[in-house]
Every structure is written in structure tokens, then in C-alpha cells.
Amino acid sequence: MSMVDRGLLLILSGPAGVGKGTVCKALRERMPELVYSVSATTRSPRPGEVEGVNYFFKTKEEFQKMIEQDALLEWAEYVGNFYGTPRQFVEDMLNEGRDVILEIEVQGALQVKQRFPQGTFLFLAPPDLNELENRIVGRGTETQDVIRKRMEVARAEIELMDHYDYVVVNDVIEAACDRIQAIITAEHLKKDRQVHKYRKWLKEVE
Amino acid sequence: MSMVDRGLLLILSGPAGVGKGTVCKALRERMPELVYSVSATTRSPRPGEVEGVNYFFKTKEEFQKMIEQDALLEWAEYVGNFYGTPRQFVEDMLNEGRDVILEIEVQGALQVKQRFPQGTFLFLAPPDLNELENRIVGRGTETQDVIRKRMEVARAEIELMDHYDYVVVNDVIEAACDRIQAIITAEHLKKDRQVHKYRKWLKEVE
Known part of the structure; x- marks a missing residue:
């Protein structure tokens, strides 16, 4: 490790269709220094x-x-x-x-969580719960059975949110990227990542 | 609480002379919605x-x-x-x-930590450890005794860093403000602050 701080592993995940790929692409353009797994x-x-x-x-x-x-x-x-x-x-x-980013579906993210719990887990969430609800209920032509199954999927996805560190709503792509950048900045400023520099310095001057 | 999310209590603290007041003033200008305790x-x-x-x-x-x-x-x-x-x-x-911000010296921050552990504790740190070292050693005119006492103070301050959530280096005021804003954004996106909205919605559509 020597002089450099260790990078962050960011796991960007979320339900199918939420726009993980699009957000990742936009993020790659504004943060070329980010490494894609x-x-x-x-x-x-x-x-x-x-x-x-x-x-x-x-x-x-x-x-x-x-x-x-x-x-x-x-x-x-x-x-x-x-x-x-x-x-x-x-x-x-x-x-x-x-810093490394890993774009992945929710089941894969849970596996990463087990093997790399020190990662930063971002759940990309749909922008509008009412819209999600409309999508689940459908255009009135769906059977009760279909609606119930879709609700179960939505529920399971939202339960998985609990394993994540942050929830990033993907309303506008650039706004979602702003939020992710803020999270990256904040994670680097966490005390546990900073304090060793000061400790090291105190040891040197002792 | 009804419809609104609860705000964050931000505790901005750090050693004497690090520039807490100046950073707070700059932050107040760019974030007028922030409430000062x-x-x-x-x-x-x-x-x-x-x-x-x-x-x-x-x-x-x-x-x-x-x-x-x-x-x-x-x-x-x-x-x-x-x-x-x-x-x-x-x-x-x-x-x-x-969101409420509380600008306070380190001893006060430790008291707040005991009574309000769910606050977000920011340690404003000096920009340059070499400069801090030079300041401690002085211009060669200080006695060993003075140097040792100053070192003890610096050491005690840095040990207190351990009680904080984030370390924000105050190198350039606007850069320090950028970091604090990123931390505020990220803290609002933490899963524990977000997940209840989704849970509530799932309950409603049940």
C-alpha cells in the first residue's frame, strides 16, 4: 500500500430496468478516473x-x-x-x-456483500413509487394473479434494499450521478480512512 | 413527523484555530436553508x-x-x-x-456525541501536517518543554478524531465547503433514511 490510500469498491445495483447501465455510462464520462470492474x-x-x-x-x-x-x-x-x-x-x-465500480443485479450484489462487506453498496431505486405502482397494477387488463406476482417481486427487491448502504433515486440521470459523486466524496472522508495519516505523522514526530 | 424526513444534526468541530467559524460562515452563504443552532x-x-x-x-x-x-x-x-x-x-x-449545524469546540462535541449519537460528527482538520509540525517545533527558539506540551495537545486532539464520523481537511475554504456539502448529500441518501418510504408504500398497496 505504501503512500496511497486504498480505493473504494462501489457496487451499483438495483432492480431490473431501473437504469443501472445508463447511469454507469454517464458516470464513466464525468469520472474517467473510476475503474470499471x-x-x-x-x-x-x-x-x-x-x-x-x-x-x-x-x-x-x-x-x-x-x-x-x-x-x-x-x-x-x-x-x-x-x-x-x-x-x-x-x-x-x-x-x-x-476507486472501482461494479454494476450488477441484486443477487450478484448480495454475493459481493458476503465476500467484500467493506464495499460501498448503492441501491439505484425507481424514481416514482406511484409510477411503479401503476406499472404493477398494469392497464387494468392484468389478472389478480399477475398483479400479485409483480407485487411479490417489487416487495422482494425493496426488502433487499436493507443490505445496501445508500439508496440513490434515478429520477434524472445527471442528478443520480451527482448523488453518486457526493457519496464517493463522503466515503473518502470517513474517519476510518483518514485517521491513519494523522496517527502515522504523530508516530514519526514522536 | 408526518410527511417530511427528519433533518440531520451536523456537528462541525476541530482544534482551536483550524477555521471552524470561517468555514461555517461560507457554508451559511451557500446553504441558506441550513439552520444554525x-x-x-x-x-x-x-x-x-x-x-x-x-x-x-x-x-x-x-x-x-x-x-x-x-x-x-x-x-x-x-x-x-x-x-x-x-x-x-x-x-x-x-x-x-x-438540517441543523452546530459549530463547537472538541470538548463540547464529545458531550453532544453522548447525548445525540445519531448526529453526524465532522472533524475539521488542519491542512498540512508538515506545517502543523513546524508550528509545534517553532522557530528553533522554543524549549523542549514547550515543544513537548504542544505535541501533547496535538496528540490529544488527533486522538479525539476517533469519535467523529468524517474528517474534513480545511485547505481551501470553498473546497472544505464542497466536502461538507457532499457529506450532507450522502448522509441523506443513507439507506436507513430512505427505506421507510418504500416500506410505507408497500404497506399502502398491500
């Missing part, structure tokens, strides 16, 4: 995809070994291929003092 | 001072009663007069959903 996958590279930039491409055997060695902060299978977040890349960037 | 005092009003604006003016008997009833978040005696922070004013403002 690179996933590992067993699927084949598509034309133009670069190893270590778009993905770390792995065989199924290599991926299986990473799972066994607890080398992934989270992983999931999707239509026959494995996807996951290699811990090493994240740790390397954090040790260089860089 | 009004102190109670037993000293006489000076010309132009207004009850409830500059101070709550109290007799010594009234002040003593406030101490006994635990109606002060902190108090101290200074050259024969008592000064303190009435809890009621702060609670009233917080219940109206307004």
Missing part, C-alpha cells in the same frame, strides 16, 4: 473484444477453479455460460488507490 | 442581540434547571457565564425536516 466469462470472445478490457476469457475448467479458490466476488450461470467478478483485478486496482 | 447563555444581552436569534438568554437558575432536566446537548462555563446548546430548538428544527 472487468468480468470473467466462459463465453467466446466476440469480434473486437479484448482480453482484460471487455472480459477475462476463461475455459469452463479455469472458471470452475476460480470458484473453488474463492477467486470470484460473485458469479452466475446464464444460458450455459458462466460470468463472474475476479477478486484479484479489483484488489489490484484498490491497492493502487483507484 | 442557537445557544443558551447566562450572560447579559449586548445591544442589538435578539432573544432566540443570537442567544436564548437565561438566568443562572433557569440554566441550572436546564442542566438538571438534561435539556442541553452540551454546556460549559466560561469566565463566570454558562453557555449551552438547548436540545428543544434542535429537535424542533429536525422534526420540521431541516
